[in-house]
Amino acid sequence: MIIKCDCGADPCGRWKQPPAVIFHDRHAKGAGASERGFVYSCRACLSPKREEEIQARERTLGWPKGELR
Known part of the structure; x- marks a missing residue:
């Protein structure tokens, strides 16, 4: 199963590097x-x-802000 955020879609067709971590939101x-009660989202979304x-x-x-991505 591939889990990804919906923000990966680019209407101009430019490639975007996928996020390293996807969170349950x-x-x-x-x-x-x-049905799961949550949505998969990257840090930006x-x-x-x-x-x-x-x-x-x-x-x-004790991690810097934004380190968990």
């Missing part, structure tokens, strides 16, 4: 309608609430 719009959770995890681990 329970707070994303439409996540409640999903995360909902603000999920981004705060990821930043808190980075602070706990």
Whole structure:
């Protein structure tokens, strides 16, 4: 199974390097309608609430902001 974020689509056909980490985003719009209860998102597409959770995890681990990608 290939898990990817929807942002990889480029209408101009330019290649975009895929993100290294895909997150489960329970707070994303439409996540409640999903049968899984979450949406797969890359770091750039995360909902603000999920981004705060990821930043808190980075602070706990002592990593620089944005390191978890």
